[in-house]
Amino acid sequence: MATVGSVASVAFKQQYIPAAKRGPITRLLEDERRLAFCLMLPTVVLLGLFIAYPFFNGILLAVTDTRVGVPGHFVGMDNFVKIWNDDIFHVAVWNTCLYTFVTTVFKLALGLSLALLLNRHFRGKAFIRAFILLPFIIPTVLSTFAWKWMFDPTFSVLNWMLFHAGIIHTRINWLGDPVMAMVSVIIVNVWRGVPFYAISLLAGLQTISPELHEAAAIDGARAWARFRHVTWPLLLPVTLVIVLFSVIQTFADFQLVYVLTGGGPANATQLFATYAYQLGIGTGLLSQGAAISLAIFPILLLVVIVQLVYIRRTETL
Amino acid sequence: MARVAMRSLNKKYDEVHAVIDVNLNIHDQEFVVLVGPSGCGKTTTLRMVAGLESITSGQVSIDEKVVNELPPMDRDIAMVFQNYALYPHMSVYDNMAFGLKMRKFDKPEIDKRVKVAADILGIQELLKRKPRQLSGGQRQRVALGRAIVRHPQVFLFDEPLSNLDAKLRVQMRVELKKLHERLGTTAIYVTHDQVEAMTLGDRVVVMRDGRVQQVGDPMELYNQPANRFVAGFIGSPAMNFAQVRIAAENGSLWAESEGLRIKVPAPITPRLGRYAGMEATLGVRPEDLRIAGAGDAKDLGFDVAIEVIERLGSEILLDVAVGSATMVASVEPTVTARVHERLRLAINPDRVHFFDNKTEAAI
């Protein structure tokens, strides 16, 4: 009996180490609140350093008349009044809204079509799926330079192709004409954004059971009806989240326009971010630049709230 | 009125020949069950009838009309899926109404049909709910409802009860049977559960590795299995098999193995004659074995040793050793037996089966 007992207690000890014998760190982390704190610390530090600090600094800056090299004084809402009365600012607001709306519509439509295509079975699908991600992977500045060259007034590959295909007869002044410049930045943004939409929507599509489509097919729904009554409603929650992300990003877009047109010609493609940069860094009016940046905030906040409310509603369907 | 016919139906995937030369004529109002082990091609066959799977070769016709190239919606069929496949974003009512809406029925007619179906299935209270707010059994009813509102020519069922617990399964089985009697719609039903097949089917089709093994009404399959596979698949507990040598002596045949020597019953003797001196498989169902009494013929009995006793209430299953082989015998619940006890079992001479060792066909 004695030997049996000691064997059992050895086995017991291996599984269970009494609290007193565990290391001091392990013991500290036993407490869930402390553990949660430790896990959150890196994120909090990063967010604080790179998001919250600049944000509050921006607010402080926006209520002074600081310029590059000139420490400012408190001026209250002066900067906001100034940009409110600034015609270029109005143009930038309108451009940003137009740019965001048009690109989002196209990105969604094209991304969804691509996702629907990729959700079918065909040869070489894996390859195409990888290929499609390319615009998303290449650094924006790099790919935008390539586009800039394609839009070049004299060497434009696009013009050359369209001309030889007989579609156009005179050169298109892609970046020089105010309307075409806007069209150009929209094209590049759509090109860059479609992969994100396609891949995310594809992930959403793959969560929809194929049996539902089969059931609908038997129920008499043709392809379009199956999309409208089954695929689309089931994809909607995912779509809304994707659109939300995309709208926020597009609204604050900078690199692409900065490289391609620099906001020109004559502010035709001036967006919030490019104008803030131009005024704040280019002209040195730091405080006014900060004020413009802050002006995005209430608009985006509104967009986010509307969409979040809508997402919650579709999720509780 | 709807007959369904399959002629030399084949389905090949890249690697697998899933369905091989299936020929089947299903009569109007008939309830036919496809049964077989997992992967035998039941679902594939059903999906070819539904139009969800392309046909490699052969023909499917509904009411004499070849439907090979028709899309599912034009075949006038309704299907109930194993996982119900209810539209998660629609209410129960809309789930049932969807097929009618797609077919442009007017509102009052849709309403009437959905209400009638809900009445039949006892789901009137659930019409406003979403599928996720329903239990498995309720979802199954809604799936059935979605099929019956359309008044289709043919119902197709793919293991519709396999996600339900045992008790509910038995209950739904009975309801399905009643529903079929009431509506009389031709039905093809897929299951891997032989009890479900036997209880539901007017005729049962046993499949294995893509081929039809036997088609017949349930008692036919039970009494006259066409081959060893059907014999072993139909019936629970499964049929006992024993390797025997057929020996001829004084004008009668004997089946012999270690621990077993039985006189082949007279009706079978002519058929078994050419196996004299050869091996064959003897098959006998547990319920056709009984404890030998004084009146039992000596040449139909053999001695066994009890290894395990399973008391099921309505019967007792004895796992017994016959020489080095084992068999199961189903005996009366009043039998008192002990493990390791030796006793003598007798075979019901009218219910002995023999199978060819090579072809596995019944002799």
Ligand SMILES: Nc1ncnc2c1ncn2[C@@H]1O[C@H](COP(=O)(O)OP(=O)(O)OP(=O)(O)O)[C@@H](O)[C@H]1O
């Ligand atoms: N899409 C497919 N591609 C390749 N092989 C398939 C496909 N669908 C089925 N098979 C193969 O075809 C054979 C028959 O499959 P099927 O689904 O008809 O079996 P089943 O009898 O319904 O089995 P279960 O009882 O498991 O549902 C299997 O070997 C399966 O692996």
Ligand SMILES: [Mg+2]
């Ligand atoms: Mg199956």
